Structure formats: C-alpha cells, structure tokens
Amino acid sequence: MADPARDLPPHVTTPLLSLVTQQALEEDYRQVAERKGSSGIPPDPPKVRAIAVAVIAAFGILVSVAAVQNSRNEAVEDAGRATLIARIGEERALLRSQQDRVADLTRENQQLADDVDARTASRQQAETQLTRLQASAGFAPVTGEGVRIVVDGNPNGDERQQVTDADLAILVDGLFAAGAEAIAINDQRLNNLGSIRNTGPAVHVNTRPLSPPYTVRAIGDTQTLQAELLNTTHGAEFFSLADQLGFVYSMQNVEQLTLPAARQRPLRQVSRAGEEAAPGIEEGPQ
Numbered sequence: 001m002a003d004p005a006r007d008l009p010p011h012v013t014t015p016l017l018s019l020v021t022q023q024a025l026e027e028d029y030r031q032v033a034e035r036k037g038s039s040g041i042p043p044d045p046p047k048v049r050a051i052a053v054a055v056i057a058a059f060g061i062l063v064s065v066a067a068v069q070n071s072r073n074e075a076v077e078d079a080g081r082a083t084l085i086a087r088i089g090e091e092r093a094l095l096r097s098q099q100d101r102v103a104d105l106t107r108e109n110q111q112l113a114d115d116v117d118a119r120t121a122s123r124q125q126a127e128t129q130l131t132r133l134q135a136s137a138g139f140a141p142v143t144g145e146g147v148r149i150v151v152d153g154n155p156n157g158d159e160r161q162q163v164t165d166a167d168l169a170i171l172v173d174g175l176f177a178a179g180a181e182a183i184a185i186n187d188q189r190l191n192n193l194g195s196i197r198n199t200g201p202a203v204h205v206n207t208r209p210l211s212p213p214y215t216v217r218a219i220g221d222t223q224t225l226q227a228e229l230l231n232t233t234h235g236a237e238f239f240s241l242a243d244q245l246g247f248v249y250s251m252q253n254v255e256q257l258t259l260p261a262a263r264q265r266p267l268r269q270v271s272r273a274g275e276e277a278a279p280g281i282e283e284g285p286q
Helices: 016-039 046-137 165-178 225-231 233-245
Strands: 142-152 182-185 196-199 202-205 208-210 214-219 248-259
Touching (some): 142 225, 165 182, 165 196, 165 202, 165 214, 165 225, 165 233, 182 248, 214 248, 225 233, 225 248
Antiparallel strands (some): 142 214, 142 248, 182 214, 196 202
C-alpha cells in the first residue's frame, strides 16, 4: 500500500516556518538574480547564498524563540494572575469574616453597655430608695426646715410638775400626727426602735439620759406644722397639760434643721413577718 505522504507536493509536507523562509529566500534571490542578469552583473556565488540562508534561518529561529518565550511568559502571567485573583478572593473572604466579627462584637458591646446602663439606673434607684428608707426609718441624717420646741418643767413646782417621759411621748406623737418627717430630742433621733423612758427623775431617750431643758426638733412644713400640731389630739393634750403644770416652753420655725441618724441597735428579739413575735420587745413612743 502506497504512503499518502509521498504523493503530497513539497509545499504541503514542508514545515510552515521552513517553507516561509525558503520561499522568501528563493523569491528574494530570484529577484536579485534577475536584476543582476538584466544589468549584466554576475550572480552571487554559492557562499553568499549560504550566508544569506543562514542569516534568514537565524532570524527565523529568533522569531520562533521569541514566540515561544512570549507564550511561556503569557502562561506564567496567567498563572500569576490566577494566583493573585485567588489570593484577593481569600483576603476578601477574610475581610468579610473580620467585618462580621466586628459587627458581632459591636452588638455585644452595645448589649453590655445597655446592661451596664440598666444596672446603673437600678443601682441609683436602689440607693435613692435606700436613702429615703434610711431617712424615714431614722438611720440616716436628714436636713430640712422645721420646728424647734424647747420644754422645761415648772421652775417653782415639785417633782410632779417636771417633764416626764410620758409628756415628751405625747408631744412626739402629736408632731408625727401633724406631719413631721423626723424628730430628735436633745440630738437623740427617734425611730421605731427608739424609746422614751423615765429612770428615776431622769428622762432616757434611746437609753441615753437627758437633762432638761428638752429641745425637740422636728423636720416638716414650717407653714403648717405648728398649726397642725395644735389641732391634733396629742398636741392639744400636751399644751393643755403644760399649761396646767406650769411647764416653760417655746416653739419657733427654723429654716434649716439637721438631725443626726439614730443609734443602731441589734435586733435580738424580732421575729419574721407571719411568725409570733418574741416577748419583751421594747417599743418606741406611741
């Protein structure tokens, strides 16, 4: 069987680069030979033709090498570009992850800040409530306008005409009924755990002995406290008794009074709410 490649013409089987080089060389040489022949110049010797062929072949090789090198460079550039694009994608993904993390931390910080604000507000409210309760219970010093009443016994009377614990208790009850918010006798603050008791001829307030005259200071509305005291049952009783026994007393409004905190006492005999109270609990003034 015949080989099909042997039946093909040379310009089909010859490599493209060799064919281009050969045809260009032969065409150029033919044209130059024709010009020389027409002008009477003898054709170039074979050596010159060989040099020309070598030069053209070298040029073709250089072109081929440049093409191959360009192809390789393009492949390297394509690979580098792909790597760079992949790296950019990774960095973008990392950036998005970090941005999401920052957003989560920002929300968490805001929640913590809101929680701190809420706790701060709750603490301030609790402190305000505690201060108010301490003031009303007598365990915190208080300042405000009020009334000062100075009471002493009959200077010319006997022991029955001297001020007793019961007399001061009536006055204190009248002041509380008239709207007093805090009361102290000779700087002894009264509260639910306080007491006014006679021990012999001396009056004891909060178990502390006091000497006459007795200065009763009550914080309250100066515009109404005195009048309301006279209108209360205990207030009317006290002033009626003071007039009968010849007590020496004075009452005046004061723009600013400062009462100390009550002395804290341990609760040794107090029971919880709903349980039977232990016997012997000392009560305050009624």
